[in-house]
Amino acid sequence: MFNMEMAEKLKLLGDKTRLTILGLLKDKEWCVCDLVEILNMSQPGVSQHLRKLKAQGVVNETRRGQWVYYSLNVEDKPYIQVVLNELPDTQTLLSLLKKNYIEAACD
Amino acid sequence: MFNMEMAEKLKLLGDKTRLTILGLLKDKEWCVCDLVEILNMSQPGVSQHLRKLKAQGVVNETRRGQWVYYSLNVEDKPYIQVVLNELPDTQTLLSLLKKNYIEAACD
DNA sequence: AATACATATAATTATATATTAATGTTCATT
């Protein structure tokens, strides 16, 4: 049905974790284990989100030895680029995540 | 938390019905009863979606007599404008919806 | 003030999505 594909794509972006992953990937590619550590969540959880992002072609997957690296694939997706522009860059993101992690650990 | 507001906004747009409503509003304002008929769904259902759109400031509400009219409010929201540009215009939307309605009625 | 119509809100049910735990697969190392 009409508007369905667009809704699916936006739903994909309408998730805090996935936005954070995309924000991180703006800067460089990351392997799953990196993301697990940075996001401080379970490996299957991260994999699920990556799977969805990949299913809609927003990220690329590259196996290199033991590791699987993910990178952005948004050259042909203007409306996603616009969203990414609004996201904090990797450095900001990393320090925010760290801060957040520390706060959570203090509870 | 960071990325949360953005995720909320995108989640708002990640719904077929709401996208269709926004597509219709691109052309002109509509009252709730119009939308109920056009979308062929329950009035409370439409009201719920409009409430969410209004809560995030994407639409304006104006009461005129017995009727409440909704209109777009996206001048200051570039990333929403980009999405709206991708949506079919009102005429296309209306004929698609009509077609869809007829097909559904034939089942 | 009684009625009718347009809309909103509340409560319920149905459905979709996210999270977690358990298991399977692939690759590297020995």
Next chain:
DNA sequence: AATGAACATTAATATATAATTATATGTATT
């Protein structure tokens, strides 16, 4: 080929979102 590490997939559960029904509010008309 056996072990360990990185990742994927599956299944189970929890949570969030959507749709519906029932009910309430608000406005216009008589």
